[in-house]
Amino acid sequence: MNRFISKFGAAYWLVLVFLAGGRCRLVAAPARLEPEMSWLENDRVIVGIDLKMGGSITSVRGKPDGRELVNNYDHGRQVQMSFYSGPVPFVPNGLQPHPAWRALGWNPVQSGDWAGNASKVLEHRNTGSEMYTKAVPLQWPLEGVESECEMESWIRLEAQSIQVRCRVTNRRADRIFYPAKHQEIPAVYTNGEFRRVVTYSGDRPFTGGALNEWLDPGPPWKTFSATERWAALVDSKNWGLGVWQPATTYWKQGEVPGEVGKQGQRDNATGYLAPVALEHLDYNITYEYEFRLVPGSVEEIRALVREWERGRELPQYRFEKGRVGWTLRGGIDGGVPLPGMWRVQAQTGTVFLEGPASFWRADAAGTLKISALLKAQSGRLRVAWKGIRPEEPEGSAVFEVPVGGVRKEHSFVLKGQPGYKGGLQRLMLRFEALKPGEILEVESIRLEP
Incomplete structure (x- = not known):
């Protein structure tokens, strides 16, 4: 826990409390x-x-x-x-x-x-x-x-x-x-x-x-x-x-x-x-x-x-009942449990989906596959990735996503994209140029060779 006081600094009987501006005082704590x-x-x-x-x-x-x-x-x-x-x-x-x-x-x-x-x-x-x-x-x-x-x-x-x-x-x-x-x-x-x-x-x-x-x-x-x-x-x-x-x-x-x-x-x-x-x-x-x-x-x-x-595979996620470690900005979903897929309604022009911290090597995972349906007037997807070192800049590539129809699997080639190399930790999907109220339905996301 990122505690600034008693997580690491409370006395057995007294707590040293740091207030705004660097002031501090002692507060009695129960036995x-x-x-x-x-x-x-x-x-x-x-x-x-x-x-x-x-x-x-x-x-x-x-x-x-x-x-x-x-x-x-x-x-x-x-x-x-x-x-x-x-x-x-x-x-x-x-x-x-x-x-x-x-x-x-x-x-x-x-x-x-x-x-x-x-x-x-x-x-x-x-x-x-x-x-x-x-x-x-x-x-x-x-x-x-x-x-x-x-x-x-x-x-x-x-x-x-x-x-x-x-x-x-x-x-x-x-x-x-x-x-x-x-x-x-x-x-x-x-x-x-x-x-x-x-x-x-x-x-x-x-x-x-x-x-x-x-x-x-x-x-x-x-x-x-x-x-x-x-x-x-x-x-x-x-x-x-x-x-x-x-x-x-x-x-x-x-x-x-x-x-x-x-x-x-x-x-x-x-x-x-x-x-x-x-x-x-x-x-x-x-x-x-x-x-x-x-x-x-x-x-x-x-x-x-x-x-x-031993035997760990490349990252893969199925949104059957939960978000499986993915998070959301720029939109809202219907809460958990999910109804067999992740249904997101846009609230802004961009819906940000961010995956959990994992690890894969770019040379072992050249293709991204997303089973999804985008109910929107236009479908622009920015796929972004982050390396394992904080000083490494984020990389990204822009793809067009078909809109309407039925949910199906779409493939996006990441191999050879500028900056897609070495050890990577996090995958991010940004559905851009949306209008509030438009719908994204995601069934699965996975990386393949």
């Missing part, structure tokens, strides 16, 4: 509840969740190392779910958010809120092989305000890895279709000893290329591309906590040095890591993601992910 832990354990790893903190993961230890990896300085740390949407600011029934968090908008957090109030667990089961938890999260920027949603998690162990499935189910009274926001899937905070980030950010994943590493104080947190879809927070010997998130290659990272010699669970020093997805969170959405945690060496983490990623 922490005694943990109520539930555990899974095998011969390689131990994982614990705290039922007094919404069921967030508050403990991960690898064997035989035994050191605690997860930081619990306040309710914004842990390994947990955190989601973002509008409005900004979020003022339910006139309740005002803390000034420091006003810009976050609607922000349910699994563990609790900025003031130290804990989210309520509704249901929990531990079968010895799986932990299930359902909780009502609190709004981080407010005090003791429950969110109109529920969070669920399923946790299992497989050898050295911790498999986690997360779900948020919205039941909001506010039905406005808000702009997409970056979601942490999940937010991961480690103890200060494990705050150096290691990953692979090159354009030839799983070929044994040199790793990248950072030790960047924050916030603001830094963004990076994890083209092998994993990253780790490690110590000076390259041992720590790895995170595999197959759904995105766009990540955030940072560290808070804290006080010298204080690097425990209740200390301020921490490492931060989050795979990030740009998503619309509709008033009634059920949104899920999965990830794995791996305590171990960088070599062990990378080798495991290599096996999990």
Whole structure:
């Protein structure tokens, strides 16, 4: 979570609050509840969740190392779910958010809120092989305000890895279709000893290329591309906590040095890591993601992910029930679930469709195929792409799209287009020269050789 205060800077009893213009003041925070832990354990790893903190993961230890990896300085740390949407600011029934968090908008957090109030667990089961938890999260920027949603998690162990499935189910009274926001899937905070980030950010994943590493104080947190879809927070010997998130290659990272010699669970020093997805969170959405945690060496983490990623195909998307990670600007759809295709009504002259952060090499994906129907007077499509490095300029090419008729698959040759080369991360479609009210129906989008 991109927190400027107690996510990394709240004292155990006091919160240092930075206000506009760089001023600060101290705000008293309530005492922490005694943990109520539930555990899974095998011969390689131990994982614990705290039922007094919404069921967030508050403990991960690898064997035989035994050191605690997860930081619990306040309710914004842990390994947990955190989601973002509008409005900004979020003022339910006139309740005002803390000034420091006003810009976050609607922000349910699994563990609790900025003031130290804990989210309520509704249901929990531990079968010895799986932990299930359902909780009502609190709004981080407010005090003791429950969110109109529920969070669920399923946790299992497989050898050295911790498999986690997360779900948020919205039941909001506010039905406005808000702009997409970056979601942490999940937010991961480690103890200060494990705050150096290691990953692979090159354009030839799983070929044994040199790793990248950072030790960047924050916030603001830094963004990076994890083209092998994993990253780790490690110590000076390259041992720590790895995170595999197959759904995105766009990540955030940072560290808070804290006080010298204080690097425990209740200390301020921490490492931060989050795979990030740009998503619309509709008033009634059920949104899920999965990830794995791996305590171990960088070599062990990378080798495991290599096996999990084996057989990955070029990006392809079918809009049967959901937007599958795509977002929308310049238009509006009918919400989720989708009726077997993505139907968008233009509100401006250009409808922007933006795909999720992925990875492909241009020389392996020379053709774009879109199954769609454009109900408009003219059909001009600008296909744009973004590389894996922030400094790389966006490339694009313009094509004509037939209008009217029936939905069918259209092919667009990207191979040989200026700037279409190397490793690429994101695909964007811009339907231009539209009139408000005109309709676009998209059934599928895929890249082919």
